[in-house]
Structure formats: structure tokens, C-alpha cells
């Protein structure tokens with residue numbers, strides 16, 4: 125186990141989480157930069173994902189290129205090196221991993237299927253159908269921390285959130 129008093133204090137991070145708040149926030153800013161690569165006018169939100177190993181080193185990255193294409197998490201999972209221990213990995217995602225089966229399958233399920241050790245996300249998914257991914261992961265025993273730089277993510281996604289009227293899609 126790893127001591128993480130700082131992160132626990134700021135985000136109620138599970139005690140087993142090996143990464144400091146600074147590392148998580150740095151990865152979240154990177155994920156936001158990745159999210160910007162996606163189309164800003166799409167029906168789906170711009171989302172970025174960075175997967176870190178236990179040392180805080182980035183092992184994979186992904187972003188969403190628009191409706192009908194893999195979600196950011198799915199892209200990052202697909203690009204994971206073969207030689208990493210998934211249980212030692214932390215997925216840092218700008219938006220809560222989706223929980224519903226849209227055109228591409230739920231990311232919460234994909235993260236579980238890959239055995240990802242921990243998840244940190246920024247903004248909670250506002251969609252009635254797609255929200256709850258964090259709870260799905262938690263119920264499966266994966267430590268999840270939400271709200272990382274949530275204000276920055278919310279500001280970034282403001283146009284999309286406005287278009288949604290609070291309803292996210294797949």
C-alpha cells in the first residue's frame with residue numbers, strides 16, 4: 125500500500141491510491157488537452173483519458189473523436205502496452221466513464237474488463253442514461269474519485285452541456 129494523505133484530504137481518495145493530487149491533476153490537465161482534439165460541435169462531449177502506472181507515468185492516452193467512434197477510455201485501453209499490470213493502473217478521465225450501452229458499449233464495463241486498478245474523473249456525467257459509471261466501478265470494487273478539476277472540465281464542456289440541456293448521449 126502507498127501513503128497518500130494529500131490526495132485523500134483533497135478528494136477523499138481511497139487509501140490504496142498510489143498517486144499524489146499533483147500527479148492526478150497534471151494528468152487531468154493533459155486529458156483536457158487531449159479532449160480538445162475531438163470535435164467541439166459534436167452530439168457527444170469532448171473527452172480525454174490518460175492512463176497512469178503506479179509511478180504516475182503515462183502509459184496510454186485517448187480522446188473521443190465524435191459520435192460512433194470509440195470513447196476516450198476505449199481508445200486509451202486499446203492502446204495500453206501489453207506488458208503493464210492493469211491493476212496498478214489509474215485511468216484519469218475528464219468525464220465520468222459512461223454506464224450505458226450506446227453505439228460503443230459502456231466505458232465503466234470496459235475499464236472493469238481490462239482490470240484497471242483505479243479511476244479518477246473530473247465532471248460527473250450529466251446524462252440520465254449514461255450516468256452512474258462511477259458507481260458501477262465502485263460496486264465492482266474499483267476505487268473511484270470524482271470531481272478532479274471539475275470546474276475546469278465544466279467550463280471546457282460548457283457549450284456541449286448547454287446543448288444537451290443536461291442529457292448526455294452515447
Ligand SMILES: [Zn+2]
Nearest residue numbers: 195222230231
Ligand atoms: Zn464511454
